[in-house]
Amino acid sequence: MNFDFSVFLVILSVEMNFNKYPSHMQKRYFLSEDDIPRQWYNIQADIPVKPMPMLDPLTREPVTVDGLSRLFSVECSKQELNQSDRWIDIPDAVMEKYRYYRSTPLVRAYALEKAIGTRSHIYFKNESVSPIGSHKLNSALPQAYYCSVEGVTNVTTETGAGQWGAALAYAAKIFNLESAVYQVKISYEQKPYRRSIMQVFGAQVTPSPSMSTRAGKDILTRTPYHQGSLGTAISEAVELARMTHGCKYTLGSVMNHVTLHQTIIGLEAEKQMEMAGEYPDVVIGCFGGGSNFGGISFPFMRHNFTGERNTRFIAAEPAACPKLTQGKFEYDFGDEAGYTPLLPMFTLGHDFQPSNIHAGGLRYHGAGTIVSQLLKDGYMEAVDIEQLESFEAGCLFAKAEGIIPAPESCHAIAAAIRVAREYDAAGSSKTILFNLSGHGLIDMAAYDQFLAGNMK
Amino acid sequence: MNFDFSVFLVILSVEMNFNKYPSHMQKRYFLSEDDIPRQWYNIQADIPVKPMPMLDPLTREPVTVDGLSRLFSVECSKQELNQSDRWIDIPDAVMEKYRYYRSTPLVRAYALEKAIGTRSHIYFKNESVSPIGSHKLNSALPQAYYCSVEGVTNVTTETGAGQWGAALAYAAKIFNLESAVYQVKISYEQKPYRRSIMQVFGAQVTPSPSMSTRAGKDILTRTPYHQGSLGTAISEAVELARMTHGCKYTLGSVMNHVTLHQTIIGLEAEKQMEMAGEYPDVVIGCFGGGSNFGGISFPFMRHNFTGERNTRFIAAEPAACPKLTQGKFEYDFGDEAGYTPLLPMFTLGHDFQPSNIHAGGLRYHGAGTIVSQLLKDGYMEAVDIEQLESFEAGCLFAKAEGIIPAPESCHAIAAAIRVAREYDAAGSSKTILFNLSGHGLIDMAAYDQFLAGNMK
Numbered sequence: 001m002n003f004d005f006s007v008f009l010v011i012l013s014v015e016m017n018f019n020k021y022p023s024h025m026q027k028r029y030f031l032s033e034d035d036i037p038r039q040w041y042n043i044q045a046d047i048p049v050k051p052m053p054m055l056d057p058l059t060r061e062p063v064t065v066d067g068l069s070r071l072f073s074v075e076c077s078k079q080e081l082n083q084s085d086r087w088i089d090i091p092d093a094v095m096e097k098y099r100y101y102r103s104t105p106l107v108r109a110y111a112l113e114k115a116i117g118t119r120s121h122i123y124f125k126n127e128s129v130s131p132i133g134s135h136k137l138n139s140a141l142p143q144a145y146y147c148s149v150e151g152v153t154n155v156t157t158e159t160g161a162g163q164w165g166a167a168l169a170y171a172a173k174i175f176n177l178e179s180a181v182y183q184v185k186i187s188y189e190q191k192p193y194r195r196s197i198m199q200v201f202g203a204q205v206t207p208s209p210s211m212s213t214r215a216g217k218d219i220l221t222r223t224p225y226h227q228g229s230l231g232t233a234i235s236e237a238v239e240l241a242r243m244t245h246g247c248k249y250t251l252g253s254v255m256n257h258v259t260l261h262q263t264i265i266g267l268e269a270e271k272q273m274e275m276a277g278e279y280p281d282v283v284i285g286c287f288g289g290g291s292n293f294g295g296i297s298f299p300f301m302r303h304n305f306t307g308e309r310n311t312r313f314i315a316a317e318p319a320a321c322p323k324l325t326q327g328k329f330e331y332d333f334g335d336e337a338g339y340t341p342l343l344p345m346f347t348l349g350h351d352f353q354p355s356n357i358h359a360g361g362l363r364y365h366g367a368g369t370i371v372s373q374l375l376k377d378g379y380m381e382a383v384d385i386e387q388l389e390s391f392e393a394g395c396l397f398a399k400a401e402g403i404i405p406a407p408e409s410c411h412a413i414a415a416a417i418r419v420a421r422e423y424d425a426a427g428s429s430k431t432i433l434f435n436l437s438g439h440g441l442i443d444m445a446a447y448d449q450f451l452a453g454n455m456k
Numbered sequence: 457m458n459f460d461f462s463v464f465l466v467i468l469s470v471e472m473n474f475n476k477y478p479s480h481m482q483k484r485y486f487l488s489e490d491d492i493p494r495q496w497y498n499i500q501a502d503i504p505v506k507p508m509p510m511l512d513p514l515t516r517e518p519v520t521v522d523g524l525s526r527l528f529s530v531e532c533s534k535q536e537l538n539q540s541d542r543w544i545d546i547p548d549a550v551m552e553k554y555r556y557y558r559s560t561p562l563v564r565a566y567a568l569e570k571a572i573g574t575r576s577h578i579y580f581k582n583e584s585v586s587p588i589g590s591h592k593l594n595s596a597l598p599q600a601y602y603c604s605v606e607g608v609t610n611v612t613t614e615t616g617a618g619q620w621g622a623a624l625a626y627a628a629k630i631f632n633l634e635s636a637v638y639q640v641k642i643s644y645e646q647k648p649y650r651r652s653i654m655q656v657f658g659a660q661v662t663p664s665p666s667m668s669t670r671a672g673k674d675i676l677t678r679t680p681y682h683q684g685s686l687g688t689a690i691s692e693a694v695e696l697a698r699m700t701h702g703c704k705y706t707l708g709s710v711m712n713h714v715t716l717h718q719t720i721i722g723l724e725a726e727k728q729m730e731m732a733g734e735y736p737d738v739v740i741g742c743f744g745g746g747s748n749f750g751g752i753s754f755p756f757m758r759h760n761f762t763g764e765r766n767t768r769f770i771a772a773e774p775a776a777c778p779k780l781t782q783g784k785f786e787y788d789f790g791d792e793a794g795y796t797p798l799l800p801m802f803t804l805g806h807d808f809q810p811s812n813i814h815a816g817g818l819r820y821h822g823a824g825t826i827v828s829q830l831l832k833d834g835y836m837e838a839v840d841i842e843q844l845e846s847f848e849a850g851c852l853f854a855k856a857e858g859i860i861p862a863p864e865s866c867h868a869i870a871a872a873i874r875v876a877r878e879y880d881a882a883g884s885s886k887t888i889l890f891n892l893s894g895h896g897l898i899d900m901a902a903y904d905q906f907l908a909g910n911m912k
Contacts, residue, residue, distance in 0.1 A: 027555040030486055099483040100563075100858060111630070129585050131858035133897065170858050174567070193649075196900035199907055200854050398656050402556060402587035402626050441589065441897045444652035451655055 025110065029272040031103035037267040038090050040260045042079070043298040043370060045086040046305050049377050051369040055331065055342040063341045071241060071249045072257075073146035079257035088260060094142045097174065101130045101137070102264065106272035107436075111400035118420040119429035121278065124436045125269045125296060128403060132197075134438030135292055136167035136252055139261035143250040144171035154247040156180045156240045158208065158233030160288075161187050161360030161408070162194025163438055164252030169203035182208040182236045185228035187360040193442045208233040215239050215337040230289075230364045231350055235337035242339075253289030254334055254343075254368045262295025265435060270299050273433065280311055280433035282419055286411040287315035287324065287382070288361045290368035296435040301379065313380040315371070316415035318362045318390070321354040323347055324375055324382035332366055345372040357387050358446035359407040383418070385411045391450040393417050394440065406438035407446055481566065485728040487559035493727075494546050497719040498535070499754040499826060500712060501542040502761050505833050507825040508800040511787065519797045527697060527705045528713075529602035535713035544716060550598045553630065557586045557593070558720065562728035567856035574876040575885035577734060580892045581725045581752060584859060588653075590894030591748055592623035592708055595717035599706040600627035610634045610703040612696045614664065614689030616744075617643050617816030617864070618650025619894055620708030625659035638664040638692045641684035643816040649898045664689040671695050671793040686745075686820045687806055691793035698795075709745030710790055710799075710824045718751025721891060726755050729889065736767055736889035738875055742867040743771035743780065743838070744817045746824035752891040757835065769836040771827070772871035774818045774846070777810040779803055780831055780838035788822055801828040813843050814902035815863040839874070841867045847906040849873050850896065862894035863902055 044050070053062035068077035079088060090098070109122040127135035147155055155177050159165025165181040172179035181203050188195060188207035195205050208228045209216040215235035219226055226232065234251065241249035251258060266283075273279055283300050285293035293315045303309035317324050323346050332347040334340035347366035354363040367375070374380050394410035396417070397403070405413060412434040423430050440447065449455050500506070509518035524533035535544060546554070565578040583591035603611055611633050615621025621637040628635035637659050644651060644663040651661050664684045665672040671691035675682055682688065690707065697705035707714060722739075729735055739756050741749030749771045759765035773780050779802050788803040790796035803822035810819040823831070830836050850866035852873070853859070861869060868890040879886050896903065905911050 024489065024552065024555070026489055027552075028489070033480065033482055033484070096480065096483075099480070131860075137858075170855075173855050174858070192904075193897065193900035196904045196907070197860060197897070200851055200860060200900075200903050202855070395656055399626075399629050399658070402593075402630075404587075404653060404656060441649065441653070442900075444649035444656075444898075447656050448648075448652045451652070 026108070026276070027110065028105040028107050029275045030105055031268060031271055033099050035271065036098060036102050037264060038095060039087040040090060041263040041267060041299050041302065042082060042086055042088050042260055043302065044083045044256060046302050047370065047373065048305060049373060050083060051373040052344040054369065057333065057338060057340065057342055071238065073143065073150050073152065073248055075146040075150070076143060076257045079260055080255055091142065091145060094145050097141050098264070103268045104129050106269055106276065108276065109401055112397055115396055115400040116417055116420060118424050120420045120423050121431045122416060122420060123273065123276070123280070123431070123433045125265055125433070126436050127265060128406070128436055128439035132163065132167045132170055133441065134163040134167065134406065135262060135265060135295065135435070136164045137171065138264050138295070139252065139258045139291065140164070140167035140171035142261050144168065144175040144177055147248050148175040148177055152177065152246055152248045154178045154180065154244060155250050156237045156247060157250045157252065158182045158230055158237045159252065160184045160230050160363060162191055162198065162442070163361060163406070165203065165205070166194055166197045166201070168250055169198040169201035172203070173201045179203040180240060181205050182210070182233040184208060184230060184233050184360060186356050190445060191442055208236050210236060212236070213239045215339070219336060227356065229336065229353060231336035234335035235339055238335060238339040253291040253364070254366065256368065256370060259291040259294035259298070259368060259370065262291045263298050265295040266297060266299035269296060269433065278431045279309070281430040282312045282314060282432045284314045284316060284412050284415045284419070284432065284434040286362060286408045286437060287317040288364050288408065289366070290371040292435060292437045294368065294371055297380070304379065314415055314419065315380060315382045316385050316411040317382060318357055318359055318411060319384040319386045320357045321348065321363050322384050323365060323367050325384050329372060329376055334366060343369050345369055346375065358443060359390070359411065361408040362411065383415050385414045388455055390414045391447070391455060395450070403436070404440045404447070405436060406440045407443050409437045412437070482564070482732070483566065484561040484563050485731045486561055487724060487727055489555050491727065492554060492558050493720060493723040494551060495543040496546060496716045497723060497755050497758065498538060498542055498544050498716055499758065500539045502758050503826065503829065504761060505829060506539060507829040510825065511798040513789065513794060513796065513798055527694065529599065529606050529608065529704055531602040531606070532599060532713045535716055536711055547598065547601060550601050553597050554720070559724045559728070560585050562725055562732065564732065565857060568853055571852055571856040572873055572876060574880050576876045576879050577887045578872060578876060579729065579732070579736070579887070579889045581721055581889070582892050583721060584862070584892055584895035588619065588623045588626055589897065590619040590623065590862065591718060591721060591751065591891070592620045593627065594720050594751070595708065595714045595747065596620070596623035596627035598717050600624065600631040600633055603704050603706070604631040604633055608633065608702055608704045610636065610700060611706050612636045612693045612703060613706045613708065614638045614686055614693045615708065616640045616686050616819055618647055618654065618898070619817055619862070621659065621661070622650055622653045622657070624706055625654040625657035628659070629657045635659040636696060637661050638666070638689040640664060640686060640689050640816060642812050646901060647898055664692050666692060668692070669695045671795070675792060683812065685792065685809060687792035690791035691795055694791060694795040709747040709820070710822065712824065712826060715747040715750035715754070715824060715826065718747045719754050721751040722753060722755030725752060725889065734887045735765070737886040738768045738770060738888045740770045740772060740868050740871045740875070740888065740890035742818060742864045742893060743773040743823070744820050744864065745822070746827040748891060748893045750824065750827055753836070760835065770871055770875065771836060771838045772841050772867040773838060774813055774815055774867060775840040775842045776813045777804065777819055778840050779821060779823050781840050785828060785832055790822065799825050801825055802831065814899060815846070815867065817864040818867065839871050841870045844911055846870045847903070847911060851906070859892070860896045860903070861892060862896045863899050865893045868893070
């Protein structure tokens, strides 16, 4: 049989383009399970100016893997200090569990664009479809997995709004670990459903500061009605891990290895933006300790380092906790009691007590060392968002796209709307991508307050 | 260029199979946006024994499109009585909004299978990923759309647990309709977050029975502390629709057109099961009025009608509201006050007051006419599930798969586990599919009660 192959290729190519670009305006982009990235991106290998080292709180010497692994799993400690390997393999057991909810959809926000009348294209990566309702599971799974293969039996952690705690509780359950979670007291009281979710997964949940640790007792002695912060909860969790045989500490943001795990978000988004035939001019994430922001940003930022792209990266932090725009760049502790390594970071001081905004996940005094260095060196920007503006943006988004966003994610939405309007005013149109880090279904009391006009 | 085409085809085919079947055990199956079904399946065209007609409550004559459309949109009224067209086109505007969350994933429940040690394969269709958190949006969108194109300005409805109300509130918002929702009083009090969700979407929410309608006043006069039921809420919503110019009534289950819209679930699942290389031996749905059950079941059941397949269909109802296993098959009203047409159905009586189980969406006295006829004629089965068994199953599922199921969906999970264990005991293995109609993140108070050992 004779055959003109070139003609066949043209036909095949037309057919493939037809399948690739549907006749309607495609709304969501998924990756097949085989296309989900199998490696995380380690920005430490590429970052132009390396951050200053973390220091041991006692010796003031740079921390080592040995030192860190007294607190964290060995593998996470290695990842924390790894400045040479650009790509880190995701273990098979973690990949298997990622497939329970990944890829998460990249969504074109047509309805939001219409609602604000912008000429820009707005996309969001929807991490709220994780079973736990947020991006936090991306790091909870590997942290629990590494502990389990290293013979650890118990894990402990802190949680603010409860999203990280819920993720860790589930991850611990599936990797056969016991878990103890210290939840910021104000969130424990404001968001009882998140406590229940952790308990369904078998976690022991304690409001922090508590009388169960020396750090907690000291804080309560100084400030009897302390409402808790991520700083107090970290102190208590770290102390429990140190005092308990076979117990390791895990955490939900700030540290390099947590942000490393979250790069799965941006790596997927990069492939999905390509499916949509676009590349983002602006990438936006809300900002607590930096792992959500870094997760969506870093994989795109590597193309800025090479000069191939010139994308803007914007961290959206709450005006009530403005470490990036008003903090000092200095060595500070990650927790209230001073148990953690000293980190070179933008900080409001480790005893900073933020007001009780509903975005519990953003009430943290400092920024991770990598994002701090990147901000210092001009590779990213930061904006402050007032709580009221964040909920106005969240309700606008909900009415348009149908998804009620987490109070944390509302900050990213507000920043995206601001940016789109700025470009509109300047007569230009851009491609804007933000991370919808979680849904707000457990945060309806905050929306009630907003709708009743009682929010400041 | 000469080329042996047959060799190329073999290579191409190997390549395609490689892409189709990943090396790992695939967890989730999605359809591309172009493969989402564009028609609903109307079982009325195929059902072997047609149900007896619905009767006008005043004349006791069979209802007509004219009669029904005084209450519902004209298009829904036509669909309600359409016994001839097997396939009904989904309007483009509804398809556009379906693409916001559809296809929903078909998921192989590997972890659940392992947890119960079954040899059967268990799949679930995950409707909980809808932005509203349940399958209800599938019918809310077309009902609101048809109202909007027919010049209606206001819609009204009832809701139990609040899942339907939340879906209708969002659908009304995007099609520019005002909405008023009567929520069963016990759910309004037990589940305040769902009320808040409806309010974020702009709905007016009233606990039923209320003093705002004659039906509500009459019920409260007879039973001053009446906790409400879907029957009371329907009465109030219907009365408001009848008394208000430009206002139509919408509802979340029971009627034929609602179940018609829900067949998108089963039609997608059929294609997705094919992607998984399996066909279900058993299909299971929880049962309130029948639309969730019919939605997953009817597209598969049509192959039983032709003799091509011999699938089992199991409706899982709460033991506290056992209309299918203990109700009478007779003409009864769909509501407490007797405003709706008389329906030939399995019923516990339209004044039945179910106990306050947490599965608010299943607390309805009757079953839709089609499912009633199918049960009567032996095309499906029904099982009763005690509340405690349902939550045991729900927690087992949550710990394995990471998703906290709605109390309604827990009934389907419990039935699936029962069936798998029965087959294991008999030494056989089957393919079991159930519908995970929604998540339980708004129902954590119920889980609290279960975990505390206070659930009966």
